[in-house]
Structure formats: C-alpha cells, structure tokens
Amino acid sequence: xxxxxxxxxxxxxxxxxxxxxxxxxxxxxxxxxxxxxxxxxxxxxxxxxxxxxxxxxxxxxxxxxxxxxxxxxxxxxxxxxxxxxxxxxxxxxxxxxxxxxxxxxxxxxxxxxxxxxxxxxxxxxxxxxxxxxxxxxxxxxxxxxxxxxxxxxxxxxxxxxxxxxxxxxxxxxxxxxxxxxxxxxxxxxxxxxxxxxxxxxxxxxxxxxxxxxxxxxxxxx
Numbered sequence: 001x002x003x004x005x006x007x008x009x010x011x012x013x014x015x016x017x018x019x020x021x022x023x024x025x026x027x028x029x030x031x032x033x034x035x036x037x038x039x040x041x042x043x044x045x046x047x048x049x050x051x052x053x054x055x056x057x058x059x060x061x062x063x064x065x066x067x068x069x070x071x072x073x074x075x076x077x078x079x080x081x082x083x084x085x086x087x088x089x090x091x092x093x094x095x096x097x098x099x100x101x102x103x104x105x106x107x108x109x110x111x112x113x114x115x116x117x118x119x120x121x122x123x124x125x126x127x128x129x130x131x132x133x134x135x136x137x138x139x140x141x142x143x144x145x146x147x148x149x150x151x152x153x154x155x156x157x158x159x160x161x162x163x164x165x166x167x168x169x170x171x172x173x174x175x176x177x178x179x180x181x182x183x184x185x186x187x188x189x190x191x192x193x194x195x196x197x198x199x200x201x202x203x204x205x206x207x208x209x210x211x212x213x214x215x216x217x218x219x220x221x
Contacts, residue, residue, distance in 0.1 A: 010169075016043075017065060025106060030055065043217075063123060066096065085168045086192065088138060093166075140155060169184070169191065172184055
C-alpha cells in the first residue's frame with residue numbers, strides 16, 4: 001500500500017476539523033464519540049487516530065488552526081518581514097480576529113459559558129502555546145539587536161503578557177455588538193500600542209486613553 005503524501009494527510013486533517021465545526025454547530029453540542037463521529041464523516045477510526053488522539057484534541061486544533069492561518073497570511077506577504085514588532089503584532093491580531101469573524105458562530109459555541117474565565121478553557125491550551133511561541137520569537141529577534149545583556153527583554157514575561165492580552169481581546173470580541181466589530185479593532189490598536197509604549201519606556205498616554213475607552217464601554221454596554 002502506498003504511503004499517504006503530506007498533502008493528503010493535510011487534506012484529511014482539514015476535513016476532520018471542518019466536519020467537527022459543522023457537527024458542533026448543527027447538533028449544538030460537540031461530538032461525544034469518535035466512533036459515531038467517524039461514521040458520520042465516513043472515515044475509519046484508524047484514519048482519525050492517525051491525526052488526533054481524541055475529540056478534545058480536535059477542538060484544540062481548531063483554535064491552533066485559526067492561529068496558523070493568521071500567521072501564514074502575514075508571512076506570505078512580502079511586506080511582513082520589514083514590519084516592526086509593533087506592526088507584526090497589530091497585523092497578526094487584526095488578521096486573527098478577521099478569521100474568528102469568518103467562524104464567529106463556532107467561536108461563540110466554543111467559548112460559551114466560560115467568557116469570565118477563558119484562561120482555564122482547555123480548548124485554548126494549544127493556541128496559548130502557539131501564540132506564546134510567536135511572541136517569544138519576536139522578542140528573540142529584538143534581543144539580537146541589543147549588545148548589552150541588561151537591555152534585553154525577558155521573553156517569557158512578555159509572552160505571558162501577550163497571552164493575557166489575547167484573552168482580554170477574546171473576551172471583548174465575544175461581547176462586542178458594534179457594527180463590523182469595530183470596537184474590537186479599536187481595542188486591539190489601543191492595547192497593542194499601550195504594551196509597546198511600556199516596552200519602549202515612553203510616556204503612557206495610550207494607557208490612559210485605553211483606560212478611558214474601556215471605562216466608557218463598561219457603562220454603555
């Protein structure tokens with residue numbers, strides 16, 4: 001028997017992810033049985049287990065795929081490599097949330113009932129690891145430009161800060177009722193600029209600006 005090519009393996013994985021999303025939305029619940037899920041998808045269990053260890057792993061992989069798709073879109077741009085880290089993070093977040101909007105029904109389904117404590121959602125574990133790795137890679141690139149060790153940034157600290165920011169943005173996006181989710185776009189820009197102002201040790205006018213905006217949103221929602 002001929003071995004499956006990389007493309008074929010990728011296609012099967014994508015088919016499983018898409019089927020998982022459709023099943024969850026159509027049945028208003030996640031699949032409970034690999035056997036029944038595979039039967040509906042008309043694949044054998046061996047094929048499923050060749051890509052995922054469990055249905056929970058599929059749910060995690062959906063969020064990882066949102067991340068990978070956003071990053072691939074940016075990296076395929078000829079301009080991306082010339083961006084500053086601030087521009088890279090902004091571009092990533094705008095692209096990531098555009099992808100979420102294309103799948104908003106599933107996003108709301110996946111996060112339902114846990115908006116107040118997204119950090120404990122197991123389904124976001126893979127995204128957390130991938131996003132922190134992305135932030136750490138940016139910090140490493142930045143540190144390579146600094147010859148003095150004391151001036152280098154702690155990549156783990158900023159990766160954790162970046163993840164906390166992403167969780168905050170996810171919560172805001174889920175609750176956003178503005179047209180085209182324009183308020184989420186505003187918060188993305190303000191929060192990223194605030195973090196990089198801290199990064200660059202510049203005055204924190206943007207932090208005050210962000211605080212005013214969030215205070216206003218809390219009492220007008």
